[in-house]
Amino acid sequence: MRSLLDPTAHLRTLGALASSGDPLFVHGLNWQVWLIVAIKVLVAFSALLVSVMLMIWFERKVISDMQSRIGPNRAGPWGLLQTMADGIKLFFKEDLLPERADSFVFKLAPYLSLIPALLIFTVVPVGGVITVGSHTFELQVADPPIGILFVLAMSSIAVYGVMLAGWSSGSKYPLLGSVRASAQMISYEAALGMTVVTVVLISGSLSTRAIVDSQAAAFWDWNLIRLGFLPFIFFMIAITAELTRPPFDLTEAESELVGGFHTEYSSIRFALFFLAEFMNTITMSAVVVTLFFGGPDGPIPRFIPTAEIWMPVVWFLLKVLVFLFIYVWFRAALPRFRYDQLMDLGWKRLIPMTLGWLMIVAAIVVWHWWGLLVAVGVVAAAVLLNRAFAVGATREEEHAILPPVGQRVWALSASDSGSDVDAERGDEGGPR
């Protein structure tokens, strides 16, 4: 607004938007720059789609191995084309619109799920800096000065897809699934944000490129080690919950909710959700690698002098692969959380712990010995908090109509026994 109305405004070009980061825009915009950007977008987009295809195959294969099955092995070599076949099948299925659905929102929701998943990948650095002709550019689609905030923003937008899908279906199970999902995502976003802040504190920048650069020296400079492992663990937990992947996949718990928020979806719209889910897994693995494992940085960098362009990319892909495997492993090995456990873990454990660690890191950044002092303070606060939780729990028990979820002893039926006691308790209106 100001630049339009204020005649004294300084010259602003779109190039100035990213001038603090991307070297591509240093000399302004011309057709070559446009071309490079377009190529980057196209490459990233298609690579992401292909990798989703492979990821689905990979997941099915690995899980099969872990469960002593063979898994897909018909379409293509080692069943590689199985996903493609499934996709084609889905594409030709009938696209159902439930009668009570809100058709506009119902159709909108899959895209709201997919687009944030795609966009997050744009800020992930997949390689180093290359120079082609007079143009130097980074191997990442975009490098905005607020890169990591962009990731957070997009992951909070992803909630909409899930939420609206469940609501617009006009059906009970999807609604329950979506309410669960959005509550879960919002709950873990706080912990996620605070771990990201620890990374930002030590890197001194919000730009993903700068975060990667600050870890570039050798593997002991990776944030994983610099921040003392814990933030990484917190981040992994939070991100897994954010992705609603096992063991946090309550949102699509088949035994309770049929299929979760996308129960009513079919055909290509269902495929879009599926795509978004796996794409999110991949991009979030890439974000983990960026934040904690030096991104495209190798453990001993540049030991093959001729491979300066490709080696970082290879390192990046290898690291991402490790995390993809870990996610599959989670799914094969871990049982699903109960909903109250999930919320307890998020609010009562993860958020205080991330906050405590954030304070310690901040104090250490300011002055080492302060760190020690704050650490003592954090431990004391943790003890007090635990005490408060314990007290709160006993008070709950005293006043609860029902015992806490974990300790319920279910009578077969209240009406069966027919005793006066039960009748009296029924009068109190507590759900039995």
Added chain:
Amino acid sequence: MRVALLIASASLHGGIAMPHIAYLAILPEIVMLGGAILLLAVASLVRSALNVTVITVSTLVISLASLAAALWQFFDVQSHGAYTTLDHAVVLDGFSVLVTVLVASAMALTALVGDGYQRREGLAGPEFNVLAMVSATGAMLMGEANDLVIVFLGLEILSIALYVLAAFNRRRAESGEAALKYFLLGGFSSAIFVYGIALTYGATGTTNLTQIADFLAKNVVVSDGLLLAGLTLLLVGFAFKVAAVPFHMWTPDVYQGSPTPITGFMSAVAKAAGFAALIRVFVSSFGVLRVDWQPIIYALAVVTLLVGAVLALIQTDIKRMLAYSSINHAGFVLLGLEAAGALGKVGARGVSSALYYLFAYTFMAIGSFAIVSVLGGRGDAAHEISNYKGLGKRQPFLALAFAVLLLSQAGAPFTTGFWAKLQVVAAAVDANSVPLAVIAMVSAAVAAFFYLRVVLLMYSPKKFVSDQEGDRLENLDASGDAVASTSAREPLWSGSGRQTALVNELNATLLLESSPETIEVPDEREGDVVNVPVLAVVAIGICIAVTVGFGVFPAPLADFAHKASLLFMP
């Protein structure tokens, strides 16, 4: 400062120079907020629910500590002069000290009144007092803010806590309704206020009050639409908070629906804080624009005075009546503000008179609402004015106390109310606003009518009670018996024997005047005699002591207000 330097020197990127912090300037807030949070934390750490006594005592200690800090500030300001700190975000001057003293005292009194209320209504937990204390912190912030952002934050802290407090007794439907009304309208007015800040920032390039004044002193704003729009929106935000007509719509409903001790707190603290910030912003920052804002204040004062007084006449609920009377009082304070727009000594006198009025009003309002709270009975519902019929016979001390407070509100001589009204009217006359002063006098006369109506009702003999009314009173008598029988279990103040004598003593010492016939022990209960908690008696006693004491010897308080009126000016 030493600590700040340490951080600056050790930080990674060359560092930023932290502003100097004079902790004395924010000590009362730190004590109040820190105490509140500590109380909350302790309550969550002990296994059994905290006793109401423990909570009340700790609240009292915290409030009094805050008050002591404010007095320390007062002596510091007297000896070293006013100053700003925290990069000019906060100012410590006589004005802020007086507001802090007011708020801290109001908090202590509310804790005293709230004790009995919480016991009677069976409200457990420290949240009642904690919310009130945080609200008080917000009020203090508003009093000493030197930045519009701080004013806004203080306003929000004050208001959000009050929204919740208004809804605190969730067994009463009116309480929820009041809170919802207050919240919606309050949120709306806050939005308007922020818009005002934004426009002011756009016009002056800063939110700091000192810098705004500086900017306006050095520059002539030719196209000043933006500035005036900002000013107006700020005024609307404040006018809502202090319940000036036409932004008063929420007041009767909210005052009626809120728990009565909170109504007292709200009427005193929100009004004091709102006016404090209003005066500081308008006089010290926008003093240059006085030609623009004085007429608006003039008009506001006129309608506020008249509407408050006239509508109070037709109320049947004592809390609603007091709500309209508080609107009327707001009009009087606006009178002082209008005078404060004048230049030089006259303006200072306006500020001083407004402060004096706020001080007097705080104690009158809390005292009145304390009595209403006590008389409200279990459920906090018996607030019909007709219930007060014959109170002078049933509970002479309570009736006398109420009469004194109401007369003070009406402006009877030998009370602070009289001096307060005298001062603002005199200030208005000094500022050449004679018509306004006349209107104020008229409204005071109208207001005296509805105050006296209640007083007369209290002392009206029982024979005026119609037969139906008599039957009702009989029934109430029975229920009064029931209350008395339960009083053995509850540590409440019952009206019998030895205890009544104690009340007499208390009242006799606290009231400087006490007529012999009222010291009589009441014979048999004739109406619904309520139990008067001893702490409420103390609170009412203090309010009356202040009202009458400074009414008889007005000099010290006037001196205090005068010292406080010397606003910190850049």
Added chain:
Amino acid sequence: MTLTLLAAGGATIPDIIVFAVSAAVIIMGAFGVVTSRNPVHAALSLVMTLFGVAVLFIEQDANFLAAVQVIVYAGAIVVLFLFVIMFLGVDRRENIEAEPLVGQRPLALIFVGVAVASLVALLVSSHWVTGAHGVVGPINGSVNPGSPGAPSGEVAQLGKQLFTTYLFAFEATAALLVIAVVGAVVLARRERRDLEKPSVESPDDEPSSDSSEKEVLR
């Protein structure tokens, strides 16, 4: 090579295009909020408006503000709205033809017209001095050019402002958040039944019911 097609006001063509598109999005969203019959659609329109504003922020080089706008408003507040709408089941279509207060609609229209007109008048006629005092240095420039490690850019400037000029405001916000949380908990807390009926802590029949339940289980 910069884009040399500078418009008269110093804005480039892409600037104008971005502004026009996002302004259209904002206005469409705003109309959607007030005209939607369905609360969910209204909330979605609100998201649209917020996104448009975020884009305008980016155009003004306020990247951080844009991100915060999306994270806080679109990501948290409107999600909360939707949550409440879904949970309370108030997501039915409203009859917006019905007027609860007679004459409210034309009055509102008049009021809005006056407000918009006066805002435009203010924009055009007034002198804005925004940023005259508050800003430490030019955005996207180094705050402290002398030292090589000095933070630059708007985030650093925001941080600097936050810990100098607005330090106290920052701290006071903490109090505001605390009281908001406490207030929310107080209001949302379930009413304890036993307060209405004093001393029903251990009724005699309680243990027997427990044992009977256990017996049933056995």
